[in-house]
Amino acid sequence: MGFKIAFFDSKPYDMESFDRFNQEYGFELRYFKEKLSDDTVFMAKGYDAVCLFVNDEVTSYVVDQLIAMGVKIIAMRCAGYNNVDLKAAYSRIHVVRVPAYSPYAVAEHALALMMTLNRKIHKAYTRVLDxxxxxxxxxxxDMHGKTVGVIGTGQIGQIMIQILKGLGMRVLAYDAFPRPEMAQNLGFVYVDLDTLYRESxxxxxxxxLLPSTEYMINHEAISKMKDGVMIINTSRGKLIDTKALIEGLKSRKxxxxxxxxxxxxxxxxFEDYSTEVLDDDVLARLLTFNNVIVTSHQAFFTxxxxxxxxxxxxQNIQDFIDDKPLTNEICYRCGQDPSSCQKVKTGKCF
Structure with a gap:
């Protein structure tokens, strides 16, 4: 019997790409439309691995059940892992991810949002149709000559900076782990958050999304920003307190x-609710603003x-089977981005 993998929250494009690349590996793949949760974890019985996406919920209960059923590894097919209870998983089951699938895709989508909002392409399109x-x-x-603040200078942030510098913009950046040499090479300046908010x-x-960054864009942060500031988020939803954002939009801050x-x-x-009433009052309110564009987590989608x-x-799963270093393992012990975990870098988290 081959190594069996259960895919949760599967979409047709997942099936097409994984089936195509699995020809090199020969795993047994099973696709489920349901998201993994406390209520659906029973579906993982009989599988060696589960493959999950950003909205699957890996609670402590799910971790316990997966281990009890003999699941050996949790493979996230995304970069984000904030829905995984890493404390419950630590030293009990391996959790791997895809740290960088296309930083260009995300940076380019962020630029598309900026330009569409600025030049009101969405309004012009519908107007001309009429x-x-x-x-x-x-x-x-003109974006040329304006100041842009980039929060996070990992792979996506670096590409974003290069794009914005190409437009002739002044770039300020904030990162918990600044890299001065990179700043010098790319021509941007690291500043504290208050300065970034004030000047951008x-x-x-x-x-x-970490405990230190959750709701970093809140009432207090917005109050420090320029009047009429543009805010772009292609990272994680909980970086922004949406109610505070709505208040900022209403006041025109x-x-x-x-x-x-x-x-x-x-x-x-990722779902179609076009024939149903939207019962999330906050999201519904957000969609009423003509100076807001919401796309459905598609920045990565190239x-x-x-x-x-x-x-x-x-390959993450094959490395586990072959007892090779799991370079894309997520480590609870870090308390921060797994890229800074020396145990992961040197081979294994536990």
Whole structure:
């Protein structure tokens, strides 16, 4: 019998890419449409591994049940891991992820949100469809010469900075672990968050969701920003307190918001609710603003990214089977991004 993998929250594009790359590995794959949760974990019985996406919930109960059923490894087919109870998993079951599937895809989507909001492309498109060719109300601003604040200078943040520098923008950045040499090479300046908030015309988020970053964009942070600031989030929904953002939009302190993620997205994103009433009052309110664009967690969604996700995920599992170092393992002991965990870097978390 081959190594059996249960995929949760599966979509047709997952099946196509994983089936194609699995020809090199020969695993037994089973796809479930359901998300993994306390209520669906029983479906993992009889499998050696589970493969999960961003909105699957790995609670302590789920961890206990997976281990009891003989599941040996949790393979996240994404970079995010905030829905995994790493404390419950630590030293009991391995958890691996795909740290970088296409940083270009995410950075380019963030740029698309910026430009669409600025030049009001979404409004112009619908206006022209109605044979209305006026340009009143569509005025934007030159991005050249403006100041942009980039929060997080990992792979995606670095590519974002290069793109923005190419537009002639002044780039400020914040990172808990700054790299001065990189700043010098790319031509940006590290500053503290208060300075970034105060001086930036546009703020774009490219950091992980950690206890230290949860709701970092809140009432207090927004109050420090420029009037009419543009906020872009293609990272994690809970980086932003959505109610505070709505208050900022209502007061016009926030002039634009481009969101590819939402703090309560798990119940909606990746699904079709076009024939139903939206019962999330906060999300419904957010969608009423004409200076807000929400996309449904699609920043990663390019052919190159999907292929890299499948390839890396299957290789993570093969490395586990072959008892090789798990370089993409997530470590609870870090208390921060796994890239800083020396145990992971040197081979194994436990």
């Amino acid at each position: 044979k209305n060719f006026t340009i009143q109300g569509l005025m934007g601003f 015309d546009i703020i774009t988020l490219h950091c992980p 926030v002039g634009y918001a481009g969101l590819d993620v939402y703090e309560e997205e798990g119940d909606y994103f 052919r190159e990214a999907i292929d890299n996700i499948a390839r890396t995920t299957l």
